[in-house]
Structures are given as C-alpha cells and as structure tokens.
Amino acid sequence: MVSSNKSEEHKTTLQITGMTCSACATRIEKGLSRMTGISQVNVNLALETAHVVYLPSNITVKEMTSKVEQLGYKALPKQKAQDTAQLRQQEIDRKKWMWLFAATLSLPLLWAMVSHFSFTSWIPVPSLFMNPWFQLILSTPVQFIIGGQFYAGAYKALRNGSANMDVLVALGTSAAYFYSVYLTIQSISMEIMEHRIEMYYETSSMLITLILVGKWFEALAKGRSSEAIKSLMGLQAKTALVVRNGEEVSIPIDDVMVGDVIIVKPGDKIPVDGQVIHGQSSVDESMLTGESIPIEKQIGDKIIGATLNKNGVLHIEATKIGKDTTLAQIIHVVEAAQGSKAPIQRIADVISGIFVPIVVGIAVITFIVWYFVVEPSQFASALEKAIAVLVIACPCALGLATPTSIMAGSGRAAELGILFKGGEYLESAQRIEVVVLDKTGTVTNGKPVLTNVLPVAPMTASSLLRMTAAVEKYSEHPLADAIVSAAIDRSKGLPLPAAKHFENIPGYGVMAWVDGRKMLIGTRKLMSENGMDIGIAHEDMNYLEESGKTAMLVAVDGKYAGIVAVADTIKETSREAVKRLQDMGIDVIMITGDNKRTAKAIAKQAGILSVLAEVLPEGKAEEVKKLQQAGKVIAMVGDGINDAPALATADIGMAVGTGTDVAMEAANVTLMRGDLNAVADAVMMSRRTMSNIKQNLFWALAYNAIGIPIAALGFLAPWLAGAAMAFSSVSVVLNALRLQRIKL
Numbered sequence: 001m002v003s004s005n006k007s008e009e010h011k012t013t014l015q016i017t018g019m020t021c022s023a024c025a026t027r028i029e030k031g032l033s034r035m036t037g038i039s040q041v042n043v044n045l046a047l048e049t050a051h052v053v054y055l056p057s058n059i060t061v062k063e064m065t066s067k068v069e070q071l072g073y074k075a076l077p078k079q080k081a082q083d084t085a086q087l088r089q090q091e092i093d094r095k096k097w098m099w100l101f102a103a104t105l106s107l108p109l110l111w112a113m114v115s116h117f118s119f120t121s122w123i124p125v126p127s128l129f130m131n132p133w134f135q136l137i138l139s140t141p142v143q144f145i146i147g148g149q150f151y152a153g154a155y156k157a158l159r160n161g162s163a164n165m166d167v168l169v170a171l172g173t174s175a176a177y178f179y180s181v182y183l184t185i186q187s188i189s190m191e192i193m194e195h196r197i198e199m200y201y202e203t204s205s206m207l208i209t210l211i212l213v214g215k216w217f218e219a220l221a222k223g224r225s226s227e228a229i230k231s232l233m234g235l236q237a238k239t240a241l242v243v244r245n246g247e248e249v250s251i252p253i254d255d256v257m258v259g260d261v262i263i264v265k266p267g268d269k270i271p272v273d274g275q276v277i278h279g280q281s282s283v284d285e286s287m288l289t290g291e292s293i294p295i296e297k298q299i300g301d302k303i304i305g306a307t308l309n310k311n312g313v314l315h316i317e318a319t320k321i322g323k324d325t326t327l328a329q330i331i332h333v334v335e336a337a338q339g340s341k342a343p344i345q346r347i348a349d350v351i352s353g354i355f356v357p358i359v360v361g362i363a364v365i366t367f368i369v370w371y372f373v374v375e376p377s378q379f380a381s382a383l384e385k386a387i388a389v390l391v392i393a394c395p396c397a398l399g400l401a402t403p404t405s406i407m408a409g410s411g412r413a414a415e416l417g418i419l420f421k422g423g424e425y426l427e428s429a430q431r432i433e434v435v436v437l438d439k440t441g442t443v444t445n446g447k448p449v450l451t452n453v454l455p456v457a458p459m460t461a462s463s464l465l466r467m468t469a470a471v472e473k474y475s476e477h478p479l480a481d482a483i484v485s486a487a488i489d490r491s492k493g494l495p496l497p498a499a500k501h502f503e504n505i506p507g508y509g510v511m512a513w514v515d516g517r518k519m520l521i522g523t524r525k526l527m528s529e530n531g532m533d534i535g536i537a538h539e540d541m542n543y544l545e546e547s548g549k550t551a552m553l554v555a556v557d558g559k560y561a562g563i564v565a566v567a568d569t570i571k572e573t574s575r576e577a578v579k580r581l582q583d584m585g586i587d588v589i590m591i592t593g594d595n596k597r598t599a600k601a602i603a604k605q606a607g608i609l610s611v612l613a614e615v616l617p618e619g620k621a622e623e624v625k626k627l628q629q630a631g632k633v634i635a636m637v638g639d640g641i642n643d644a645p646a647l648a649t650a651d652i653g654m655a656v657g658t659g660t661d662v663a664m665e666a667a668n669v670t671l672m673r674g675d676l677n678a679v680a681d682a683v684m685m686s687r688r689t690m691s692n693i694k695q696n697l698f699w700a701l702a703y704n705a706i707g708i709p710i711a712a713l714g715f716l717a718p719w720l721a722g723a724a725m726a727f728s729s730v731s732v733v734l735n736a737l738r739l740q741r742i743k744l
Contacts, residue, residue: 267309421667550567699728
C-alpha cells in the first residue's frame with residue numbers, strides 16, 4: 001500500500017473468476033495491496049469484482065491481472081470484458097452442465113450405496129453397480145476432471161500460504177476416493193470381487209456433485225441480486241431523433257453529442273440529459289426519482305435522460321451524454337455501493353482467515369478419537385467422520401452473508417430513489433440519532449412566491465418591487481426567483497432596470513446600484529450594520545415572520561424604503577416524514593438562515609420541535625459539529641450549495657436529488673425524490689439490510705457451530721454434510737434476496 005497524491009490516483013475494476021469463498025477474496029485483496037503503487041483494494045465475492053485505486057506511474061492494470069492469475073484466479077479489466085450479464089450467464093451454464101455430468105456418473109454409485117442400508121434391501125441393484133472397478137471408472141472423472149478445480153484452488157491457496165474452501169473439499173473427497181482405491185486394489189488379493197465391499201466412491205462423487213449443485217443455485221441467486229443494475233440499464237433509450245443539417249435523423253444514443261437538438265415525441269423516452277428549448281409537456285420521472293406525479297416541463301427547464309415524455313413534443317438541447325448523464329451516474333453509484341464492503345464484513349473476513357486451519361485440526365482430532373478411542377482400529381468409520389467434519393465446515397455461507405445483503409439492499413434502495421455511495425453508509429445510516437433538515441428546498445418546496453410589497457413613501461409598491469427585482473436577478477438565492485418572477489408578471493413584460501456592482505453578502509443579503517441609486521436588501525443585521533433606522537418596520541416584520549413569511553428589508557441611498565415578503569410553503573409530505581422519523585426514535589432539527597419567527601412558523605407546520613435559526617452558511621457545519629460533540633450520530637439533509645460543508649461534516653450527509661450537484665457530491669446518500677419520506681426510507685432500508693446481514697452471519701456461524709459437533713459425533717454422513725453445506729450457502733443468498741421485495 002502506498003500514500004500518494006489523490007489527484008494522481010486512478011481507479012479500475014477487475015472482473016475476477018475462480019473465487020469460491022471469502023478466503024479467496026481476502027487472499028486477492030492482500031496480494032494486490034502489497035503491490036507498489038496500489039493504495040486501496042476491495043474485492044467483492046458476490047459481484048466477483050475487485051475495485052482498485054492505484055498510481056499509473058507505479059503500476060499497470062496488466063501487472064494487477066498477472067498478480068491475480070499468479071494467486072490462482074483469472075482477472076480481466078471490466079471495461080475490456082464481455083457484458084457482465086453475459087459472462088454471468090455463461091458461468092451459470094457452465095456450472096449447470098458440470099453438475100449434470102457429475103450427477104449422471106454419480107447416480108449408479110448412489111444406487112449402490114442405497115443397498116447398504118437394511119431398510120432398502122428390497123431395492124434391486126445391478127451387480128455391475130457393486131463392482132469396485134466399475135465404481136472406480138465412474139468416480140475418477142468426477143474426482144479429477146470435474147473436481148479438478150478444487151485441487152487447483154487448494155494447491156494455489158496452500159502455495160500462497162493460506163487455506164480456503166477448496167482445501168477442505170479436496171482433503172475430504174481425496175480421503176474418501178483414495179481409501180476406496182486402496183480397498184479396490186486390496187479386493188484382488190482377497191478374491192472377493194463378487195462380494196459386497198463397502199466402498200466410499202459415492203461419498204467423494206456425491207460430495208462434489210452436491211457442492212456443484214449448490215454453486216449453481218448460488219450463481220442463479222447472485223444473478224438475481226444484481227437485477228437492480230440490469231433494470232437501471234434497461235431504462236436507457238436505444239436511439240435518439242436529432243436534428244442534423246436541418247433534417248430529423250434517428251441515430252444510436254452513443255452517437256449523440258453535447259449540443260445536439262433532440263426531438264422527443266409523446267410516449268418516447270428522453271435519450272440524454274438536456275434542457276428544453278422548445279415546447280412543453282409533462283414528464284414521468286418515477287423510474288428514477290420514485291415521484292409518481294408527472295412534472296410539467298417548459299422552455300428552460302432541465303430534463304433527465306431515461307424519463308418518459310407523456311404528452312406534447314419537446315425539443316431538447318443535449319447537455320450531458322454517455323457516462324455524464326444522471327442515469328449513468330446513478331448506475332455508477334449503485335455499482336460502487338454493491339461492490340464496497342460494509343464494516344461488519346470485517347467480522348466475516350477475520351473468522352474466515354482462521355477458520356479453515358481450525359477445521360482441519362478438528363477433523364484430525366475427530367479421526368484420532370474415533371480410530372483410537374470410540375471404535376478402535378475402525379479406519380473406515382473414523383475416516384468417514386473426519387470427512388463429514390471437513391465438508392460441513394466449508395465457510396461459503398459466511399463469505400456470502402454480507403456482500404449479498406449489501407447488493408440486494410443497495411439495489412432495492414436505488415429502485416426506491418435512494419442512492420448509498422458505499423456499503424459503509426448503508427450500514428451507518430441505521431445508527432442515526434438526529435436528523436438535521438435544511439429548510440428551503442428540503443422541508444419546504446423551495447419555490448416561494450411573493451406575498452407582500454410594503455413601501456414607505458415616497459416609494460411606490462411598483463417602484464420598490466422593480467428596483468428590488470433588478471438586484472435580486474443576480475442572486476442565486478431561491479427567494480430571489482420569486483421576486484423577479486412577480487416583478488416581470490406585474491410589469492407585463494417590460495424589462496427590469498439594470499443593476500451594477502452586485503455583491504452577495506452571505507447570511508445578510510445583497511447590495512447593488514440601480515439607476516445610480518445604492519440598494520441594500522436583506523436582514524435587520526444588514527440594515528443595522530449600515531446605520532439604517534428601521535424602527536417603523538418592526539411591527540410589519542414581526543407580523544409577516546409570525547405568519548411564516550420571509551421578510552426582506554429594502555434600503556435606497558441609505559434610507560429605509562420598505563419590505564418585500566416571500567412565502568415558501570412546506571411540502572405536502574414533510575409533516576408525515578417528520579412524524580415517521582420521530583416514531584423511529586430519531587430527533588429532528590430544522591436549520592436555516594431565516595429569522596427565528598419565520599423558522600418557527602415553518603417548523604410548527606412540519607411538526608418539528610427544535611429549530612436552529614439565523615445560521616450563516618459556514619455556521620451550519622459548526623452546528624453539526626456541536627451536535628456531534630454531544631455524542632450523537634448526525635445526518636444532515638440539504639439541497640443547496642451552502643449545505644455542502646454541513647453535508648460533508650455530518651456522520652451521514654443526505655442530499656436531496658432535486659438540489660445542486662455540489663450538494664450531491666458532498667453527500668454520502670442521494671435522495672432522488674424531493675420527498676422527505678426518502679430520509680425515513682433510507683434509515684429503514686439500512687436497518688432492514690443490517691438486520692438481514694446479522695441473520696445471515698448468525699445462521700452461517702450457527703450452522704457451523706451445530707454442524708461440526710454433529711459431524712464429529714458421527715451423526716452425519718459425508719454426503720449429507722455436503723448437501724447441508726450447499727444448502728447453507730443458497731439459504732444465505734435467498735435470505736438476502738428478501739430485501740428486494742421490501743415495501744416501505
């Protein structure tokens with residue numbers, strides 16, 4: 001591992017094949033981590049990928065793939081590999097035919113084994129099936145051709161100083177097979193070819209067959225756990241109708257360029273992200289945001305690729321294409337989250353690292369105790385018990401317990417419009433104790449309207465509004481749009497005066513010159529610091545603020561000129577969402593730069609009990625730190641540029657996806673819906689996923705804790721141990737898949 005300049009680091013994803021358990025993933029991680037130039041490695045067993053952060057000046061991708069192959073696995077750069085879904089299907093088909101071939105050869109051996117039980121003596125068994133040489137011929141291809149993968153995996157693991165599931169399988173099946181070969185050769189000298197000899201060929205062959213059946217089921221289930229990615233990819237349009245050289249031409253979506261004008265007809269998918277330049281329509285964004293109500297779009301509005309145009313023809317200018325589109329970014333975030341490790345997985349990794357050597361030791365002790373104490377000199381019986389211990393203890397389920405749940409949980413969350421940037425955030429969201437909500441655009445709609453214009457003579461309402469709007473036109477504050485829109489409507493399209501020397505004073509207001517007159521618009525503090533007497537405004541200010549409106553004081557040429565008030569209504573779902581969070585035992589606090597009266601009025605409507613008002617943008621992060629210092633786990637929810645520092649400071653930053661790119665970049669979780677219910681959904685999804693992981697870990701460990709003693713005490717035949725081992729892996733994956741059906 002190396003420390004390096006982050007700006008020089010590159011990331012790559014390798015597609016890994018040949019991993020059988022978490023010990024394999026751990027070995028690849030350790031092997032790559034020791035290479036010069038690599039700063040971070042994360043190998044995901046369920047996805048069969050390795051995410052690597054490296055310095056291109058020190059190491060190449062080719063050197064990484066060579067290292068993985070040296071460790072005994074195959075690796076391809078993901079961007080050069082075939083489509084992942086196709087590769088996965090090929091692997092599923094390969095495993096299917098392998099177990100079918102193994103089962104065909106093993107069936108006569110199983111038939112012969114049945115005859116050994118007294119209660120099945122009535123079942124006719126062809127004498128050929130009882131012939132040791134015939135059994136040898138059937139079991140040898142299963143042992144060395146189909147089961148050769150276990151020998152190869154075990155050899156490479158041992159060569160690299162570690163042990164994995166392959167070691168246990170190879171030891172168990174080899175013991176049964178070679179002991180049977182010994183008995184077969186011995187039968188020649190004993191001249192008992194026509195008599196029944198208790199062989200163990202069926203033990204080794206059935207073990208291999210059952211393990212392969214388990215691997216096949218496991219591959220099928222793992223394929224289902226990546227359905228979220230497939231469904232997201234399926235949302236994308238395949239072609240786009242663009243205007244080229246004055247003509248409408250249908251082209252593949254990959255050929256669309258930034259700046260192209262795209263025509264989208266009613267019922268068509270919007271191919272790429274863009275901006276409406278002509279037409280109006282309603283657009284269904286539910287496939288990406290979960291918002292069921294279509295959104296009205298008109299000239300100037302941004303539009304997201306993969307959404308559905310409901311009615312009306314839209315002309316869109318492409319602004320983002322390929323990997324820069326919103327859909328591509330969502331897919332990238334989901335893939336990264338599914339491929340990352342949650343901290344809880346370290347438990348499984350640590351256990352798996354020491355598990356195999358311990359199991360081998362238990363198997364040896366089991367053999368010794370049975371051979372020398374329980375049933376003296378009964379080699380076959382002692383060997384059978386040892387084999388059962390080796391097989392029942394394969395730690396496949398343990399390795400799959402966490403990554404499959406993370407895959408299913410993050411995938412389902414994405415379908416609900418919740419994007420976790422990593423498994424660690426999916427885990428930590430369950431521990432949230434306090435949610436801090438930004439007011440504008442988060443609790444409220446963020447689209448306020450002008451409600452009051454109160455001039456002071458000789459200023460008229462029309463003049464005050466037009467001059468105020470001329471200044472606010474240059475402001476990025478959400479309240480500014482309401483003032484400008486109202487001024488344009490009331491002036492019936494007449495142009496606003498020009499403003500010069502505009503200056504934004506964060507947390508206080510704005511200043512500019514209009515028609516040669518100095519304008520100040522903002523808070524009481526702004527007026528007081530500029531020596532303005534605003535005594536006559538107190539009564540009006542108090543009334544407006546107690547009504548939940550944001551009142552802005554206006555001064556012209558150093559004299560108080562009036563008040564402009566704007567109201568931002570709360571979202572319909574905010575009160576319900578706040579109640580859900582409180583019912584989950586989470587404290588909800590609203591934070592805003594607005595004055596206390598307005599903030600409390602909005603908070604009361606939303607059911608929020610705690611309010612932090614008049615907080616400057618840089619102060620939001622400080623307030624979050626204070627809450628953290630009290631020992632609380634804090635989630636910050638916001639949508640604006642001024643929320644970015646607080647989002648980055650909080651334990652979990654949640655950006656409302658309808659907000660700015662800066663906020664989304666700083667956050668750990670992106671809520672594609674502008675609905676605060678998504679916050680409660682994110683916490684609930686985290687709790688459900690972590691509960692699922694704990695269930696998987698418990699049953700994987702309990703299975704071994706119960707199974708090993710039962711096998712050691714002689715109550716479990718090796719073939720039954722193999723079936724149980726295969727079932728444990730499949731059951732863990734199936735339990736994880738329950739997360740895909742969660743409805744919140």
